[in-house]
Amino acid sequence: MSITTKYQYSLHQHNTFGMDVKAEEFITYDTVDELIQVLARIRGTGKRILHIGGGSNLLFTKDVEGVVLHSQIKFIEYGACEGGEILVRVGSGVVWDDFCAEMAKQNYYGSENLSYIPGEVGASAVQNIGAYGVEVGSIIKEVETIEVATGRPRAFSNEECAYGYRDSIFKNQLQGQYIVTAVVFRLSVVPKVHLDYGQLQELRSATVVPSAQTIREAVISIRKSKLPEPDELGSAGSFFKNPVVAKGVYEKLAQGYASVPHYVVDEEQIKIPAAWLIEQCGWKGKSHGGAAVYEKQPLILVNKDHATPTDIIELAGMIRQSVLEKFQIQIYPEVNYI
Numbered sequence: 001m002s003i004t005t006k007y008q009y010s011l012h013q014h015n016t017f018g019m020d021v022k023a024e025e026f027i028t029y030d031t032v033d034e035l036i037q038v039l040a041r042i043r044g045t046g047k048r049i050l051h052i053g054g055g056s057n058l059l060f061t062k063d064v065e066g067v068v069l070h071s072q073i074k075f076i077e078y079g080a081c082e083g084g085e086i087l088v089r090v091g092s093g094v095v096w097d098d099f100c101a102e103m104a105k106q107n108y109y110g111s112e113n114l115s116y117i118p119g120e121v122g123a124s125a126v127q128n129i130g131a132y133g134v135e136v137g138s139i140i141k142e143v144e145t146i147e148v149a150t151g152r153p154r155a156f157s158n159e160e161c162a163y164g165y166r167d168s169i170f171k172n173q174l175q176g177q178y179i180v181t182a183v184v185f186r187l188s189v190v191p192k193v194h195l196d197y198g199q200l201q202e203l204r205s206a207t208v209v210p211s212a213q214t215i216r217e218a219v220i221s222i223r224k225s226k227l228p229e230p231d232e233l234g235s236a237g238s239f240f241k242n243p244v245v246a247k248g249v250y251e252k253l254a255q256g257y258a259s260v261p262h263y264v265v266d267e268e269q270i271k272i273p274a275a276w277l278i279e280q281c282g283w284k285g286k287s288h289g290g291a292a293v294y295e296k297q298p299l300i301l302v303n304k305d306h307a308t309p310t311d312i313i314e315l316a317g318m319i320r321q322s323v324l325e326k327f328q329i330q331i332y333p334e335v336n337y338i
């Protein structure tokens, strides 16, 4: 168990976009007690704190002043099993997909559709990660945190996390105020599958319910065919959120584009894929400096050739502007600009 501190430390290996920026101070810790010690030490210095996970949803725009923290709290603990469900408590520093792999191995259902999403368990609860019809908020029972200002522990119930589309209280009212140290998941020990989405429908069968492992493997195979591997091509996944618009806005759009894809959110709101809007504006595969729009999925901006933060910021800005001009729809980044 230890706390490590590095100064003027390169974050190149700590962000999937591959931005080569430095942290003034970079601290890792292995336990909650160590985190509390670290926070006590920083408190009063006036230094800014940024907690990162795997850096797979961050765009570092410049060197980071202050302290960058990174959790190494790594454990998976099995709790009570009741009514077909099991509670699993997981340290914030566990790699998200290692957790998914372990759950699939045990044949516990709930996380398999979220397999292969980059990042760590702590951030999953902040981001409310989602894929193939499942959001992590639907399997979270509780999020354990430490308050930055006081060093006091606080557990948030699922309701208190206020989960929404790629959203939570930790991204809004309480942004930067709490550090996630562990997440308690509620998984199903009996088959509970979500196979409505695209190619996963092929796993539906009248007689056999696929195992969590089978679904995991299908998800990984789909993701590998569509998404860039962070080790090979830098990105932060979907760069923009899918805009949710008033029904009237969608209806007007559909008059000009009969084939506009859409998902009904409720009676008044419709979600439109940002990828479609971006593709209609002709951005697919286009480059700007070292940055580019991924050819297979225009929602993803990639670091094609030594992109600088400015390349990516400018490209994102031009895309937003052209979507606004063509469709009068604002799209917002899902990625956190730092």
Ligand SMILES: Cc1cc2nc3c(=O)[nH]c(=O)nc-3n(C[C@H](O)[C@H](O)[C@H](O)COP(=O)(O)OP(=O)(O)OC[C@H]3O[C@@H](n4cnc5c(N)ncnc54)[C@H](O)[C@@H]3O)c2cc1C
Pocket: 016, 050, 051, 052, 053, 054, 055, 056, 057, 058, 071, 092, 117, 118, 119, 120, 121, 122, 123, 124, 126, 127, 128, 129, 130, 131, 166, 178, 179, 180, 181, 227, 228, 229, 230, 235, 236, 237, 238, 336
């Ligand atoms: C190729 C690729 C594919 C992707 N696919 C998906 C997808 O299908 N679905 C999806 O939802 N996302 C996807 N993402 C985005 C990303 O993987 C998720 O947002 C992920 O949860 C980020 O985790 P991270 O550990 O890398 O967090 P980081 O990017 O390091 O941080 C994200 C945010 O969480 C905060 N944070 C990190 N750790 C903690 C902590 N312990 N306590 C408090 N705050 C913390 C950070 O301050 C920051 O605000 C993809 C990314 C890539 C590169």
